[in-house]
Amino acid sequence: MTTLDLNDFTTVFNDDFTKDTSLNTSIWNNSWGSGINYWFSDSPQGLLIAGQSSNGYAPVGFMQSPSGTTAGEGYGLFQFTGNAAMAGQGAGICFVLWRADNQWLDSALPNTYTELDILESWDGTQTGQATDHYYDPNVSGNDGQTFHGVTGIDLTKSHTYSMLWQPGSLTYYVDGTELYQITGADVPKDAADGGCNYCMGAEVVNENGPVGLYIQDMSYSTLNSGTTGNGSGSTGPSAPASSVALSAPGTASVTTAGATVSVTETATVSGTVTSFYEATFTSAGKQETSWQQVTVLNGKPTTFTATFANSGDYVEVVDNTTSPTFTDKSAAITINEPVSLPPPPPAPATITLSAPGSVQEASVGAGVTVTETAAVTGTSAISYEVMTASGTVETAWKSATVTNGTASFSVTLDKSGDYIQAVDSTTAPTVTAKSSAVTITDPTVTPANGTTVLGQSAASSQFAFSVVEHTSGSAATFDLDVTKAMGGNTTLREWLDGKYLGTLWDGMPDGSNTIGIPTPTAGAHTLLLTLDGSTVTATATFTVPTLSAAASATKMAAAADFTTAAGVSTTAASTGSGSAATLPTTGGSASDLLAVAASTQTTTALHTIGQSS
DSSP states (O other): OBBBBGEEEEEEEEEEEETTTSSTTTTTTTTETTOOOOEEEESOOOEEEEOOOOGGGEEEEEEEOSSTTSSOSSEEEEEEEEESSTTOOSOOOOEEOOOOOOOOSTTTTTTEEEEEEEEEEBBBOOOEEEEEEEEEETSSSGGGEEEEEEESSOOSSEEEEEEEEEETEEEEEEEEEEEEEEEEESSSSOOGGTOEEEEEEEEEEOOEEEEEEOOEEEEEEOOOTTOOSSSSOOOOOOOOEEEEEEEOEEEOOOTTOOOOOEHHHHHOOOOOOOOEEEEEOOSOOBSOOOOEEEEETTTTTTTEEEESSSSOEEEEEEEESSSSSSSOOOOOOOOOOOOOOOOOOOOOEEEOOOOOEEEEEETTOOOEEEEEEEEEEEEEEEEEEEEEETBBBOOOOOEEETTTEEEEEEEEEEEOOOEEESSSSSSSOSEEEEOOEEEOOOOEEEEEOEEEEEEOOOOSSEEEEEEEEETTTTEEEOOOEEEEESOEEEEEEETTEEEEEEEEEEEOEEEEEEEEOOOSEEEEEEEEOOOOOSEEEEEEEEEEOOOOOOHHHHHHHHTTTTEEOOOEEEEESSTTTTTEOOTTOOOOHHHHHHHHTTTSSSOSSSTTTTOOO
16 A cells, blocks of 8 residues: 655646635536535635535536546546535535546447546445446446445545546545555556546535535646655655544524534544644634643543534644644534514504594584594504594594593584594504494473473484473463474474374474474373474473363363464364374384375364374
8 A cells, every 4th residue: 555645746736615715617617407506615614515405406516628538637646625514414425537528438448447436425424435437238237337445434524535547557545545556458548648538526416315515625736757656755645643533513502692502522533642632613714712632531532512602613623733743623513593583563553432422512503522532552643533424524634642542632523423533644544443423412401480391302403392381370381392404394293192183383494483282181192293295203202290170171271272483373172074093003104104194184273182083
């Protein structure tokens, strides 16, 4: 076995991938692979080539262009320095020499080597081999192979793989120490010798999972005249007598961004190592911690604690810090830092309006003013307006300030059914809120002394009435106080306890009117008033107290003849020749009521309320 003497060679090119930032196409002008992926760093790991699962782990690689027999390089020393990316990865890393005429197996030269693989791995990273391919018609695919195993080294650690091509011989080296040699007629000739040159390249192929290859250096040198490549000069990288191999720090997690992690490293030693020094370096090769001495007991694996600050940091060990004779570097650590989530988006604005409820106005048609309260989130101010029951805008926008999630403001509502609408923005609202509708009741009239309101219809700005009793001593009279706003004169008709009694006022004008009526009988009654030509009605329920016989006679006499506020003289208790019509107990539309009224003789006399005709 021999060792390389690099003083016997003249370097033609030496590509240091630890310093490159992109592929040097002046040398490597041929690359391939679907979705080619090259990762460069200025760390000692250099260039990483790897396939991707997204393109089916297609082959990825690069080489000198095999454009003809004189392309590439002839006799000389071909060197590759690198390592497998991870332990246990799928098979398929390769440092290769390819025929410059781009021919794989040459049937014209059976048994002559055509593809020279300085390193291959086919079973993960457990073992490697050097393989030489040649044309053999007696084997499957005509692919004859000669291979030699590369054993006793860790392929995940950086090593230098070399092949010295000379006329009649191929000598393979690992870290400067000869692995094996092929001699004889099967060794190819270079172009200058009547054969074909070879092109250097690297590739990851036939992957069945994630595969990566780190490359630190690729070079080609020619042998100096009169030398053998293993002379008495200084030797190249040779296997050290003593060495330390480091475990991979793997992946660690921190709970705080930027925090350091401590990892227990294991150093496996060989040779006569009794101690070594360790320190942590950044991915850029900058020393991060000071050298610490570690003692080795009886050559056994030794553990120590290494501190890492960033992903990509690695540990380096040496036998001494001034002029080391051996060194080793661990794989880079991966540190998972906590994910910083963006702040949640602001909650959407919300507006909830209080109910204006039922409010009595001061005078008929005056409207009401209420204090509204809005519960608000997500905005500091709101705008509000008043809408009619039909959705028409009644007042312009006004603004209200939100304090501690609440806005309070006064708002005027004109009619029953009006409601408040509020928004966060009048130009581009993101939220709109509507209050419930207001109910506006007419003012309660405080009757004069001796006046009692027996019953009132529901409050309405269009049509409403009250049944009023006036007493003076033992005498009593009764009125209907009627309010109408229908836009013209209308015939007013009456129904008592479900029976049609006739016309109260033919051509009654709008406004507030008082109509005198006969004395009702004692007890509970329901009075319905209708307006011709309208669906609007008004109903009131009232109770007439029981009177003494004398008082009752007095009231009946007083009701014999009276004059209405409109000046219409009427005679009580007459229904003409017809009898009173009966209002259907199930109610009916205005047209139903008028149809019933039409079937009954109409008279100008006011019927006695509570008396059956």
